[in-house]
Amino acid sequence: MNYYSTNHHSPAATLQEAVVRGLAPDRGLYMPEHIHPLPSDFYDGIDRLSLPDIACRVADAFFGDDIPQDTLHELVRDTLSFDIPLVPVTGRIHSLELFHGPTLAFKDVGARFMARLLGYFIRREGAGEVNVLVATSGDTGSAVANGFLGVEGIRVYVLYPKGKVSEIQEKQFTTLGRNITALEVDGTFDDCQALVKDAFMDGELNARLRLTSANSINVARFLPQSFYYFHAYAQLKREGRVDNVVVCVPSGNFGNLTAGLFAARMGLPVGRFIAANNRNDIFYQYLRTGVYSPRPSIATIANAMDVGAPSNFARILDLYGNNHAAICADISGATYTDEQIADTVRTTWQQHHYLLDPHGACGFRALQEGLREGETGIFLETAHPAKFKDTVEHIIGQPVDIPDKLRAFMQGTRRSVPMSKDFPAFKDYLLRQ
Numbered sequence: 001m002n003y004y005s006t007n008h009h010s011p012a013a014t015l016q017e018a019v020v021r022g023l024a025p026d027r028g029l030y031m032p033e034h035i036h037p038l039p040s041d042f043y044d045g046i047d048r049l050s051l052p053d054i055a056c057r058v059a060d061a062f063f064g065d066d067i068p069q070d071t072l073h074e075l076v077r078d079t080l081s082f083d084i085p086l087v088p089v090t091g092r093i094h095s096l097e098l099f100h101g102p103t104l105a106f107k108d109v110g111a112r113f114m115a116r117l118l119g120y121f122i123r124r125e126g127a128g129e130v131n132v133l134v135a136t137s138g139d140t141g142s143a144v145a146n147g148f149l150g151v152e153g154i155r156v157y158v159l160y161p162k163g164k165v166s167e168i169q170e171k172q173f174t175t176l177g178r179n180i181t182a183l184e185v186d187g188t189f190d191d192c193q194a195l196v197k198d199a200f201m202d203g204e205l206n207a208r209l210r211l212t213s214a215n216s217i218n219v220a221r222f223l224p225q226s227f228y229y230f231h232a233y234a235q236l237k238r239e240g241r242v243d244n245v246v247v248c249v250p251s252g253n254f255g256n257l258t259a260g261l262f263a264a265r266m267g268l269p270v271g272r273f274i275a276a277n278n279r280n281d282i283f284y285q286y287l288r289t290g291v292y293s294p295r296p297s298i299a300t301i302a303n304a305m306d307v308g309a310p311s312n313f314a315r316i317l318d319l320y321g322n323n324h325a326a327i328c329a330d331i332s333g334a335t336y337t338d339e340q341i342a343d344t345v346r347t348t349w350q351q352h353h354y355l356l357d358p359h360g361a362c363g364f365r366a367l368q369e370g371l372r373e374g375e376t377g378i379f380l381e382t383a384h385p386a387k388f389k390d391t392v393e394h395i396i397g398q399p400v401d402i403p404d405k406l407r408a409f410m411q412g413t414r415r416s417v418p419m420s421k422d423f424p425a426f427k428d429y430l431l432r433q
Contacts, residue, residue: 001065003030006314015066016121019220022213023200029314030219036061037267047237052077055227062223079112084228086235089354093367093377096232103172104384107143114220115147122153132156134214135192138165138304139383142172144214145180159183159192168387175412187421188297190308198423216255217311225259232378241376248274248366248379250359252305254312273331276362278302281335290324301338301391302358334366342395349396357385
């Protein structure tokens with residue numbers, strides 16, 4: 001299958017070209033030329049399939065034209081070496097716990113798959129070193145760094161905003177060493193993301209280095225995130241509760257929501273989606289007004305959603321032919337302050353003894369407020385609450401247990417390179433490596 005740019009000014013690319021480039025030459029994001037619906041018998045029997053089995057069927061629809069099936073299935077099964085359970089919080093609202101992977105965040109799925117796919121392409125091509133640039137507001141950096149750790153032929157540069165990620169998140173990508181370098185940018189996540197995009201457009205850099213991105217702008221990062229939407233539906237079907245399903249997605253850069261929309265286009269029976277924002281409510285305002293107005297991001301306690309110019313908005317627009325009414329028909333929005341997020345974490349813990357992280361709290365609250373009669377809600381619990389230990393402990397007034405996986409990261413020595421938010425300094429650094 002070929003991939004086209006959302007800006008429609010670049011030639012079509014193969015899967016390998018799209019993955020290795022990350023961003024199209026015209027600064028657009030790659031989209032698959034076709035979205036293949038899955039047959040009805042797949043949905044009829046989905047409740048009898050495991051997560052890896054489901055993911056292999058979905059991966060065939062996306063990538064089966066470009067990779068031998070046995071190789072593709074091996075990559076998928078190696079990626080999904082952990083469970084993604086659907087846990088009831090109330091009678092009508094379920095949490096899809098996406099924090100059981102190596103770095104305890106949903107991005108383990110996309111990052112691990114992309115690392116394996118890119119490694120496969122490098123081995124097949126016999127090419128030289130590839131440099132992966134990734135901007136992070138929290139969990140992307142740790143998931144990508146750990147997914148690519150030790151992969152031969154790949155160097156990873158993680159750009160993160162100074163003082164704007166939690167200590168545990170920072171330790172997960174600054175303590176690894178080897179082929180992972182952490183760059184501490186004196187700015188916001190949007191500044192980090194701008195540096196990555198500018199690097200892709202710089203002729204001298206691209207003439208001397210092979211660059212790609214592991215943010216959700218890369219098709220190999222966001223498309224595999226559709227796997228767990230199908231798995232959530234399968235778990236609901238086992239309970240006989242698949243009528244009128246609503247999925248609420250805590251949203252920052254909108255790769256996760258876009259993956260869910262792709263799943264729906266493949267026939268997944270989701271009635272509608274809710275995009276839950278923190279105070280960075282650019283998409284919420286777009287739904288209300290039809291005007292997209294990116295602005296500088298605002299720091300919140302749900303820091304992974306602190307995005308003022310969400311890249312994947314371009315994919316949503318493209319998917320719907322720039323039709324505001326059609327987007328609003330499938331997606332509604334919600335936005336919450338830090339005080340509302342904290343209140344949701346506290347009351348959910350007190351009333352249901354379920355501990356939310358600040359991002360999942362946005363999703364849960366939106367379902368509490370927006371679920372209609374006869375609907376069943378799923379929200380994405382995108383990271384383990386211990387990754388935001390200080391924030392969550394302050395909210396609930398008691399200690400949060402730290403899983404062993406996180407404790408291991410905390411024992412490492414933090415190593416990072418201070419970096420200006422000005423592109424010439426970043427470019428000079430890359431050229432000297």
